[in-house]
Amino acid sequence: MKFKLVLALIAGLFTWTGMAQAVDCAAVRARFQCDAATHYPLHLSFDDGPALQTTEVLQVLKQEKIPATFFVIANKVDCPALEKQCKAEHGSKIQACLQPKQECEQRRQILLQAKRAGHVIGSHSYEHLRYSEVEQGLMREHFRLARQVLDPYLNTTPPLFRLSYGDGWFNRQQHPQVLAALKANGFQHIAWQLSAFDWDENNQQGDKILTNVLEQVCKRRQGGVVLFHDGVHDQLHTGRLFTTTHLKDWIPSLRCVVDFKPLSFFETGYTQRR
Numbered sequence: 001m002k003f004k005l006v007l008a009l010i011a012g013l014f015t016w017t018g019m020a021q022a023v024d025c026a027a028v029r030a031r032f033q034c035d036a037a038t039h040y041p042l043h044l045s046f047d048d049g050p051a052l053q054t055t056e057v058l059q060v061l062k063q064e065k066i067p068a069t070f071f072v073i074a075n076k077v078d079c080p081a082l083e084k085q086c087k088a089e090h091g092s093k094i095q096a097c098l099q100p101k102q103e104c105e106q107r108r109q110i111l112l113q114a115k116r117a118g119h120v121i122g123s124h125s126y127e128h129l130r131y132s133e134v135e136q137g138l139m140r141e142h143f144r145l146a147r148q149v150l151d152p153y154l155n156t157t158p159p160l161f162r163l164s165y166g167d168g169w170f171n172r173q174q175h176p177q178v179l180a181a182l183k184a185n186g187f188q189h190i191a192w193q194l195s196a197f198d199w200d201e202n203n204q205q206g207d208k209i210l211t212n213v214l215e216q217v218c219k220r221r222q223g224g225v226v227l228f229h230d231g232v233h234d235q236l237h238t239g240r241l242f243t244t245t246h247l248k249d250w251i252p253s254l255r256c257v258v259d260f261k262p263l264s265f266f267e268t269g270y271t272q273r274r
């Protein structure tokens with residue numbers, strides 16, 4: 001009797017696990033009032049990295065065979081500059097700079113890993129600023145540095161760039177100097193059509209981020225480049241944890257409605273180098 005009970009429990013557990021993993025696509029489509037059969041093209045882009053947890057994102061992308069784009073902040077991989085800054089802050093306590101140096105090297109490796117996996121690597125400038133409000137000399141210097149520091153990683157011709165907050169892009173009529181300075185450094189700007197709003201802490205619970213994306217796709221009846229974050233712009237090493245942890249859970253539901261495409265499906269004017 002006891003044995004049967006254990007068997008029943010095990011069987012129940014397997015059923016429950018199986019059900020938890022399976023996604024009811026009909027229910028997803030009904031909930032977001034999506035077209036019955038259409039799959040919309042979607043490209044995943046991740047800003048503000050590289051971070052330690054970018055590796056988790058890379059793992060999911062590899063497992064799911066999804067091509068993505070990473071727009072990275074150059075000062076996170078400018079190890080000589082970070083070391084110089086650290087030494088200036090700590091004076092003779094050189095020991096204090098060993099770990100930051102090691103972490104910076106780790107971020108470089110992670111970025112190389114993303115490049116080797118075939119993802120597009122673009123620049124998200126040197127720092128995370130609203131460049132329409134920045135003094136023009138500093139803006140130009142940051143774009144130049146972004147190009148120089150990210151040179152080993154940028155893998156398109158011309159190199160790609162995404163402005164932080166879209167500032168200088170959305171308001172390009174009023175502030176044409178930002179795009180002009182990008183062009184002067186040879187960059188092509190890449191915007192986004194959909195946002196996961198994963199930077200907003202109010203969205204970092206339950207399936208709100210997944211809901212944001214599905215709502216936009218199904219309401220507009222169109223896909224595009226969607227903005228996610230693997231990093232946090234004011235933290236060097238720690239990523240956008242809610243996104244990096246839960247991305248794997250969102251993919252099956254997204255697949256009910258979208259087909260994952262490379263960036264080249266949406267953006268032209270560049271070629272990707274291997």
Ligand SMILES: [Zn+2]
Nearest residue numbers: 047048164165
């Ligand atoms: Zn950003």
